[in-house]
Amino acid sequence: MRPAGPVTSTRPPRVDGDPHSIELARGRVADRVDLVCSPLEQFRLDRPAALVVNNISMHECRDIDLVTGNVLAALEPGGWFVISDFPSPTPRRACAASPAGSWAPSSSSRPRSTTSSCPAPGYDDLLARHGFTDLGSASLTPMRALTWGRRPLR
Numbered sequence: 001m002r003p004a005g006p007v008t009s010t011r012p013p014r015v016d017g018d019p020h021s022i023e024l025a026r027g028r029v030a031d032r033v034d035l036v037c038s039p040l041e042q043f044r045l046d047r048p049a050a051l052v053v054n055n056i057s058m059h060e061c062r063d064i065d066l067v068t069g070n071v072l073a074a075l076e077p078g079g080w081f082v083i084s085d086f087p088s089p090t091p092r093r094a095c096a097a098s099p100a101g102s103w104a105p106s107s108s109s110r111p112r113s114t115t116s117s118c119p120a121p122g123y124d125d126l127l128a129r130h131g132f133t134d135l136g137s138a139s140l141t142p143m144r145a146l147t148w149g150r151r152p153l154r
């Protein structure tokens with residue numbers, strides 16, 4: 001793993017901190033995306049992005065606040081951050097009593113698009129803490145949930 005400099009490509013960068021994973025991806029998608037081996041804790045873009053998607057990696061990051069701050073800084077005003085990850089491990093029947101925490105359901109009363117009786121997959125508090133707006137979440141499968149938010153327009 002090496003520290004990342006700013007990503008300067010016009011093709012969408014795909015970032016992973018594991019060199020072996022980057023090598024595996026090189027044979028499959030290198031013609032369409034730029035592969036960048038870097039910890040997300042050092043994520044930088046040289047041009048603002050309209051969309052950043054974190055796919056099943058957030059739960060592995062050592063410092064999700066640092067990663068989220070990096071994403072906020074990389075987005076253009078109004079740009080979207082989508083986290084696709086495992087849902088909160090909290091059993092649905094225990095949602096109302098669960099303690100607050102990065103994996104716990106939100107205590108916020110904002111309406112959401114999720115159809116689950118457990119109201120949030122677990123990252124809306126993180127996004128709110130960093131100033132993201134227009135928060136939403138949805139359960140895709142029992143093992144996959146989306147959380148999204150938008151960088152404020154100003």
Ligand SMILES: C[S@@+](CC[C@H](N)C(=O)[O-])C[C@H]1O[C@@H](n2cnc3c(N)ncnc32)[C@H](O)[C@@H]1O
Pocket residue numbers: 015016017018021038039040041055056057060061062
């Ligand atoms: C479940 S895999 C998902 C891989 C890929 N994002 C995908 O959609 O197929 C989780 C990946 O997160 C990467 N990862 C974990 N912590 C990371 C970090 N702090 N910075 C960058 N990548 C990280 C691991 O190397 C691993 O490849």
